[in-house]
Amino acid sequence: MYQPAGNCLIGQSGGPTSVINASLCGVIKQALNTNMIHRIYGAVNGIEGILERKIFDFCTQLKTRKDLDLLKTTPAAYLGSCRYKLPAIDADTHAYKELFDIFREYNIRYFFYIGGNDSMDTVMKLSTYAEKISFPIRIIGIPKTIDNDLVGTDHTPGFGSAAKYIAATVLEVTRDSYVYDLNSVTIIEVMGRNAGWLTASSALARCEYNNSPDLIYLPELPFSVEQFIRDIRTVQKHKKNVIVAVSEGIKNECGKYICEAVNDTKTDMFGHATLGGTGKSLEHIVKANFQAKVRSVELSVLQRCAMHMASKTDLDEAYNIGKEAVNTAVKGLTGRMMIFNRSTAPEYKISIDSVDVRQIANAEKKIPREWINEQGNDVMPQLIKYMKPLIQGQPDLVMRDGLPIFLTLDTTTFLPNKTANAV
C-alpha cells in the first residue's frame, strides 16, 4: 500500500466543548509517535483559517510536556473555530483549489478535522475532491459536539461533559428551589435545536433523594401548551416545587418554535434558527396560569465548556479517539469519521473504529421514540441507562489560586506564506 509520509494539519470547527482539545491533544501525541508524520501543524479558525494561511507549527506553541497535558484539560476550541461551509464541488472548486495548493505547499499528507455535523460535511467534500484530483492525503473527521446528534457513533465526545454539568446544575437548582415553603415552578432551558439529548441529561439528576426534574420536554415531539399546563397541574397535586427541563428547540404541532411567540426567529449563516427565549416564553405562560413563584433559567453557553464539571470518561474518550484517528490515517484510510462502539456486557466499554463520513455528514441522530415516555413529558429508563456511563469520573484539573489553569494560543507564530515570499 502507498504510505505517504509528510506533514499533518489539524483544525477545529463548530461550537466549543469541554473536551475538543483533549482530542487535539490525542492527535498530537500519536502524531509524535509515528514516523509517517513529520511536522505537526495547526490551523486557526478551521477551514476559514487555512484559506487565510493562519497555520502554525505546534512545536512553536507546545514547548513542554506540561503544555501538552494542559491542552487536554483546556475547554473550548484551542485552535479557534469557524462556521465556514464549503460549496458543492460541482458548483465551485475555487476554495478547493486554494486549499489543496496550501496542502501541497506545506506538504500536508494528513488532515484531521475535529468538529460536528457541518465539519463532517467538510471532511466528506475535501476527501472526495482529493480523490478526484488524486491528491495523496488522508482526511479524517473526529467527532465533537455537546449535542450528541451525530449518527454512526454510540455517542459524541463532548456530550458526556455537558450532560454532567447539566445534571449537576439541575440538582443544585432543585435544591435551591426547595428551600422556600411556597409553590414554585422553575423552568430550565437547555441547548439542543432538534435533538433532545442534552435536555434528557437533566434526568441524570434523579437519585435516591431527588426525583426532579418533574417534567422533561424534548424537541423530538411536538409541544402542546395546553398539555404543558395540565402536566404542571398534575405534578402540583403532590409537589410544591415543580422543576421543568425544556429544550430550546421545542416546536408546536405546526413545527413552529415555541419561542417564536415572543421573539422573531432569526437564522445563522448555516440556515439554522438561532433560538433563545424558550424558557422565558414558558415562564410567561406559567405566570399567566398559576399562582406560584415562577423562574426560568437558561443554561446558555455555560453548558458548552464547563470544564470545572467535566466527565473524566468523556475527557479520556475524546483523547483516545484523537489518538486512534492518527492510527486510522496512517493505516491508509481517508474520508472517515472516527466513532465509538459500545459493549455493555459485563460493563460499559468503548471501542474505537471509523466509518465512511458520507454516512454521517448532514444526518442528525435524534432520541428514539421508545426512549421517550408515552405522554411525551419524560424520558424512559433505557435513555438514563444509556447516558449514565458517560458522566462518570472527575478529571484532575491544574488549579492555581482556586481556579483552573487553561492553555492559550499564541497567534504570533504563523508559518510564512512560501508562495507570497517567492513572488
Add this chain to the structure above:
Amino acid sequence: MYQPAGNCLIGQSGGPTSVINASLCGVIKQALNTNMIHRIYGAVNGIEGILERKIFDFCTQLKTRKDLDLLKTTPAAYLGSCRYKLPAIDADTHAYKELFDIFREYNIRYFFYIGGNDSMDTVMKLSTYAEKISFPIRIIGIPKTIDNDLVGTDHTPGFGSAAKYIAATVLEVTRDSYVYDLNSVTIIEVMGRNAGWLTASSALARCEYNNSPDLIYLPELPFSVEQFIRDIRTVQKHKKNVIVAVSEGIKNECGKYICEAVNDTKTDMFGHATLGGTGKSLEHIVKANFQAKVRSVELSVLQRCAMHMASKTDLDEAYNIGKEAVNTAVKGLTGRMMIFNRSTAPEYKISIDSVDVRQIANAEKKIPREWINEQGNDVMPQLIKYMKPLIQGQPDLVMRDGLPIFLTLDTTTFLPNKTANAV
C-alpha cells in the same frame, strides 16, 4: 455567671448558599461537645416554621457521622428558609409571645439563626424581647449571604464560593466567546441588588493568560448608557471579543434600575425590587449600536449554590464560624452576630469573634469608592487582593455516578406539640 443548661434550636433564613449547611454542621458538632446543651433541635423554614411547630430533633435525622459530614457539603438551606419579618416589638408582640411559648415548651436556651441581613433583624428583635421579658436564652446570629453585604465582618460565609463559581464561569465563557473570529460582545449578569461584590468577583477570572472581563459595572455607581457604549468602543479598538460583567442592580443617575426600561420592576415581600433582565436590556442596547454578535448570560440561581465549584476556604470558615457561635453562646453572650476578622501579615488568616447584632441589622456594606476605578467601569487591585484568598481550595465532595451526593431532610419526624397534646 448564670449558665442555663437546656436545649438548642437552629434555624436558617434568607437565600441559599453553598456553605450555609457547613455552618449548621459546625453548630451541631460543637453543640454535641458541650454539656450545656442537651437536645439539638432544628426548625424547618426558619421563624415561620417555628410558629408552625415544624421542629425536629437532629438525632432523628443525622443518624451517622457520615450523615453529619455529608451535611457540610450539601448546598442550599437543609432546614429550608423563610422570608418572614418580625414586626417591631412596640407594634405587635403576638408573634413574639407565641415564639417564646414554644421556646419555653421545648426548654430552648440557645437559639442559632443562620442568615443574612433580614435574619440579623430577627436575631436583634428576639434578643431584645428576651431581655425585656427576662427569658434566659442566648440568641446568636451566624452570617450567611453570597452578597457579602453584611457590615461588621471582613466577609460573609457563602460569598467565597459564589465568587469562585462566578470567576470560573466567566473564565469559561470568555474562552467560549474567543473561538470565533468575529466581533462579539458578551454580557454576564451577576446577582447583587445594591452591593457589587459578586459582580466584582468576575475580575478574579483575570490571570496571566486572560484579561477579561474587560468592563465591570457595579451598582455602587450610577450607570450611564452613553458611557457604556463609549467604553465598548474603546475596548473594541484592541480586542474583538468584549466581555462585560454587570450587576443586576445597576441604576441610572436618577436611581432607576436600568432594566426598568424593559420590564416593570416588581417588589418582593420585603420591599426589595425583584430584578432580572438587566443583561438582556444591555444586550438590546449593544445590538442597536454595534455590528457584533451580542449575547447576554444571566448566572441566575446557579451562582447561589454551585457546590460543585465551592471554595474550600469558604466551606471551612463557614463550618468554624458555626462552631464558634456555640462557644460564644455557652460563654453567656446573646444578641450577637458572629464575625470574621482578617489579618494579612504574613499571610491571610481569619479569627472569629462576635459583635452586637444591633450594629449589623439593616445596614448594608457596599464596595468602597476607592476600590472601584475612577471611570466606574472596573475594580481596583485592592479589591482583587481582598477577594482572592476567599476562593482558594477545592472541597472534597462525596460523589456517586459522577454527581455529588447531598443530604435531604426527612420532614416526617416533627416533635409532638406538647401543648396541643395536653388539651
